[in-house]
Amino acid sequence: MSPAFDKVHQLLKQLPGLGHRSAERVAMHLIVEKPERLEPLCSALREAAEKLHRCPVTGNLTEGEFCEIYADIARRKEIVCVVETVPDLMAIERSGAYRGVYHVLHGKLSPLHGVGPNDLNFMPLATRIENGEVNELILALSNDIEGEATCHYIQDELLAGRDDISISRIGFGLPSGGGIVFADAATLRNALEGRKKF
Amino acid sequence: MSPAFDKVHQLLKQLPGLGHRSAERVAMHLIVEKPERLEPLCSALREAAEKLHRCPVTGNLTEGEFCEIYADIARRKEIVCVVETVPDLMAIERSGAYRGVYHVLHGKLSPLHGVGPNDLNFMPLATRIENGEVNELILALSNDIEGEATCHYIQDELLAGRDDISISRIGFGLPSGGGIVFADAATLRNALEGRKKF
Numbered sequence: 245m246s247p248a249f250d251k252v253h254q255l256l257k258q259l260p261g262l263g264h265r266s267a268e269r270v271a272m273h274l275i276v277e278k279p280e281r282l283e284p285l286c287s288a289l290r291e292a293a294e295k296l297h298r299c300p301v302t303g304n305l306t307e308g309e310f311c312e313i314y315a316d317i318a319r320r321k322e323i324v325c326v327v328e329t330v331p332d333l334m335a336i337e338r339s340g341a342y343r344g345v346y347h348v349l350h351g352k353l354s355p356l357h358g359v360g361p362n363d364l365n366f367m368p369l370a371t372r373i374e375n376g377e378v379n380e381l382i383l384a385l386s387n388d389i390e391g392e393a394t395c396h397y398i399q400d401e402l403l404a405g406r407d408d409i410s411i412s413r414i415g416f417g418l419p420s421g422g423g424i425v426f427a428d429a430a431t432l433r434n435a436l437e438g439r440k441k442f
Numbered sequence: 443m444s445p446a447f448d449k450v451h452q453l454l455k456q457l458p459g460l461g462h463r464s465a466e467r468v469a470m471h472l473i474v475e476k477p478e479r480l481e482p483l484c485s486a487l488r489e490a491a492e493k494l495h496r497c498p499v500t501g502n503l504t505e506g507e508f509c510e511i512y513a514d515i516a517r518r519k520e521i522v523c524v525v526e527t528v529p530d531l532m533a534i535e536r537s538g539a540y541r542g543v544y545h546v547l548h549g550k551l552s553p554l555h556g557v558g559p560n561d562l563n564f565m566p567l568a569t570r571i572e573n574g575e576v577n578e579l580i581l582a583l584s585n586d587i588e589g590e591a592t593c594h595y596i597q598d599e600l601l602a603g604r605d606d607i608s609i610s611r612i613g614f615g616l617p618s619g620g621g622i623v624f625a626d627a628a629t630l631r632n633a634l635e636g637r638k639k640f
Contacts, residue, residue, distance in 0.1 A: 246490075246493070246494060246503065246504060246505040246510075247505070248486070248489050248490040248493045248494060248505060249490050249494060249503065251486045251489075251490070252483075252486045252487050252490045255479065255482060255483045255486050256483070258479065259468050259471055259472070259479075260467045260468065260471050261464045261467050261468065262468070265529070266459045268529050268532065269458045269459050269529060270457050270458060270459065270460070271487075271490070272527070272528055272529060273457055273458050274457070274487055274491070275487065275490045275491045275494055275503075276491075276494065276503060276528070279491045281453065281456065281457075282487055282488065282491055283488075284453060285450075285453045285454070286484035286487070286488075288446070288449045288450045288453050289450050289469075289472055289473065289480055289484070290480065290481075290484075291446050291449075292444075292446040292447050292449070292450045292469070292473045293472070293473045293474075293477045293480055295444070295446045296444055296446060296447060296473055296474065305444065305447065305473075305474060306444060307444040307445070307446060312444075329470070330470055330474070331463070331466050331467060331470060334466065335463075
């Protein structure tokens with residue numbers, strides 16, 4: 245339509261979750277409908293990018309030295325939930341079901357996409373384990389081959405010979421509110437394998 | 443998680459089509475994963491907001507004096523397709539099925555949301571009609587009560603006594619590739635009413 249609009253559209257389409265039309269909608273919104281929202285958004289993004297950094301222990305994002313959850317004395321430091329991304333961590337926090345701390349890997353092992361152990365945030369987790377800070381590890385990684393491979397790597401490399409640390413992987417199965425008829429075959433297989441005595 | 447992150451998240455959630463989680467994902471992407479994309483996006487948005495304005499004739503966005511489509515001598519100026527928004531116009535352009543020009547209302551009549559005739563871009567369309575520039579009007583407005591009301595307003599107020607101008611509304615019915623079983627009742631009613639001799 246116009247080179248300036250097309251450039252915005254192109255850049256917005258690169259953002260995760262935005263397709264051709266949703267990028268078009270957001271562009272129209274910020275350029276024409278509510279241009280007064282443009283500067284506050286850009287300066288908030290810039291400020292956040294400057295202030296936020298990874299917690300050196302947990303990999304979570306923080307404005308302070310350590311992340312809020314790790315710094316919270318009420319959280320059980322010896323229980324560590326390993327997640328791929330910060331939004332995963334936020335989702336678990338929203339569930340309100342967890343009182344331990346976290347470790348964020350910032351990805352999962354994926355030889356196909358060239359992601360090896362050195363590309364992920366394993367080191368601080370290895371240090372916590374070596375220092376005897378951990379006695380339970382909960383793996384909350386994706387239910388796919390790459391999540392599986394990452395779980396095995398942690399078990400084989402980081403926990404080798406450490407029988408004092410219990411390790412578990414979160415349960416897979418039917419989502420809450422999900423009817424059998426809507427579940428795909430892989431989910432149903434997981435749900436059947438993960439069945440519990442009733 | 444952090445005040446700076448929360449502020450970004452809050453502002454992103456106000457954008458059309460972004461919910462809680464998709465805003466979280468975009469924020470993470472621009473703040474942490476690909477911060478190098480932040481400045482190009484902000485400056486592209488700023489540049490577009492500065493350069494783009496409404497075409498005084500059609501209401502479409504343009505960097506020049508008139509919009510590209512209206513300025514194109516190959517387009518038939520006497521056929522005008524009336525749409526609610528610029529993305530609607532873009533969608534029709536993508537279909538490749540239309541060789542006339544457009545008029546963008548920038549909304550639809552909605553007494554419930556306080557949108558009256560003075561809030562929409564009717565004036566330049568009335569001028570085009572009065573000047574005898576139009577001999578066919580195609581109404582490509584939403585298939586809902588507000589779209590319907592807007593069609594009636596155009597017919598009653600802008601085209602009153604103008605039998606020389608033909609007016610039509612785009613067809614409603616089953617979407618391309620859509621099976622009967624997936625269509626809702628209102629769509630099926632429209633499809634039945636809009637049936638054509640085969």
